[in-house]
Amino acid sequence: MEEGTSFLFSGVNFNRKKFATDFSRFQNKESEKVVEDSSLFEIPKSEAEVEAEKEEPVVPVKKRKRKGQVSEGVEGISVFKTSKSAKAAKAEKEKPGNELTEQKKKLNRQLERDSLTRKKYDIHVSGNNIPSPLDNFSDLTSRYGCEPYLLQNLAELGFKEPTPIQRQAIPVLLSGRECFACAPTGSGKTLAFVCPMLMKLKLASNDGIRAVILCPTRELAAQTTRECKKMAKGNKFYIKLMTKELARNADFSKIRCDILISTPLRLRLAIQKKKVDLSRVEYLVLDESDKLFELGLLKQIDSVVKACSNPSIIRSLFSATLPDFVEELARTIMHDAVRVIIGRKNTASDTIKQKLVFAGSEEGKLLALRQSFKESLNPPVLIFLQSKERAKELYGELLFENVRVGAIHSDLSQTQRENAVDDFRAGKTWVLIATDVIARGMDFKGVNCVINYDFPDSAAAYIHRIGRCGRAGRSGEAITFYTEADIPYLRNIANVMSTSGCEVPSWIMALRKQKWKKHRPGRESISTQPKDEE
Ligand SMILES: Nc1ncnc2c1ncn2[C@@H]1O[C@H](COP(=O)(O)OP(=O)(O)OP(=O)(O)O)[C@@H](O)[C@H]1O
DSSP: OOGGGOOTTTTSOOOTTTTHHHHHHHHHOTTOOOOGGGTTOOOOOOHHHHHHHHHSOOOOOOSSOOTTOOOOSOOSTTHHHHSSOHHHHHHHHHSOHHHHHHHHHHHHHHHHHHHHHHHHTTEEEESSSOOOOOSSTTHHHHHHOOOHHHHHHHHHTTOOSOOHHHHHHHHHHHTTOOEEEEOOTTSOHHHHHHHHHHHHHOSOOSSOOOEEEEOSSHHHHHHHHHHHHHHHTTSOOOEEEOOHHHHHHOOGGGSOOSEEEEOHHHHHHHHHTTOOOOTTOOEEEEETHHHHTSHHHHHHHHHHHHHOOOTTOEEEEEESOOOHHHHHHHHHHSSSOEEEEESSTTOOOTTEEEEEEEEESHHHHHHHHHHHHHHHOOSSEEEEOSSHHHHHHHHHHHTTSSSOEEEEOTTSOHHHHHHHHHHHHHTSOSEEEEOGGGSSSOOOTTOOEEEESSOOSSHHHHHHHHTTSSOTTOOEEEEEEEEGGGHHHHHHHHHHHHHTTOOOOHHHHTSOOOOOOOOOOOOOOOOOSOGGGO
16 A cells, blocks of 8 residues: 555554454454454443453453563453463363462462552553563563663663653563553653563574664654663664665665664655565554654654564554544554553653743743843753744844853754754753754753743643653753743643642633644744844
8 A cells, every 4th residue: 555545554464364263253243343454453342341251251362472471460350361271271270279269369469569569650551461560670580581781781870770661661561562651751761662672682683673663853763772772782782773874875684783763754765765674573662652643754654664564563652642642543553552651641740840931022031031041040951942943043142142052953954953962961052942853852961941932832742842851850940931822822731730730820720721733823033133123
């Protein structure tokens, strides 16, 4: 099917042989018509159906049994029905009664422990037979045979304890389950998908690309590549970042590559040129998945997912914001996926102090910014604007102040963009003026303050922008300027603020909630020049 007309993931083949038992079950049900092309779509079950299934003995089919799959951790009583073959269940029945009771008791104790751990770390899960969360990183060895190099790298990075998303998402992925995960910004999602990936791949091989990570921007792809390399230190994996040059000219059949990290556009280009074979990919991650599922990127994602045709692939979606439509879309393509949510969905990190400031006008914003710099400039500071034109204007205004300022937006060359990020990371610049190009995923250590000079164009954009500070448990401050034009959308941001425990004036909470389409009002240019001189 040509990409232009395909619906997302419709190119993934239904493996009838592999799912023969399931398929025959569908065929037997007169009430359910199976449409061949939609076989991968998971139709949500009604409560009655779920209840009925509880009563019936479940056909013991293991759909995605993989080597080394561990199922010691379970969610709900269904484990007695689903995780054992009929033969094993019969044998178990024949065991002396007390042994069976002991096993059940043990299992129940484990379930209780899992549930307490999840409660403690605010982990919310749904799905069948969910593996137990990790108590600590050494569980990776005792439960999954993790190689020492990985634990050593974790220790060298100073990671003593897994973060909540790591506690649950790592065992899910290691058990061969697909997963969609939502956890706050700066909560360690990268390691949550990189660690199981390295453990699954075990060693470098000549088999071609076995893992793909897709990121929405080049900067994030480059950062993820660096993180992967850090975690893989001591193992000889070939980890490649898809550059423009590689996407255009490289023949991947001639390049050793175990793990490929790319933006969707570049990978699609390589696929179209038939220079990359993704049929052996065992592990696919869509990072910042809600961004990837936005209209502009959907076609590119579609072609990548189709090209990853290995039927036993494990796909996972990670983001700090997971709108319902992405979940719904994901459900239709993922098989027996586990959903892992940390805290409440679509909330900001609670370590960020958030503030709304009425700036009145564009001129007011500039005055407020200068004032705040004068009173307390606490670098590093990130300032977000709604367009590259406005980012350039503000850069021009601040350049001659006594502040070391940098800028990043899509009009800069690749090298200039890299330099802007590197200089900010190295502390050469104190203030980085940016568009949303770095709003997601970028991990700048120790950003103290994020200023939304221009009001964000969605609640998700707000959460990601301010999430550049307050990472990995550190505190941070987020200031959002607003003008009259932004007032209709204030309530949406106020909701995010109050959910994460920040105070919001009651008049804002009393505003009507708006259905929010992208909000990018025309704004006066940023300038201190009196208007008649312009
Ligand atoms: N177990 C851990 N202990 C301490 N720090 C950790 C741990 N895991 C990750 N980190 C650190 O936390 C920071 C944030 O991690 P990461 O960039 O993966 O966050 P994220 O959840 O992907 O954020 P975003 O939603 O913004 O993409 C990084 O600096 C990372 O090194």
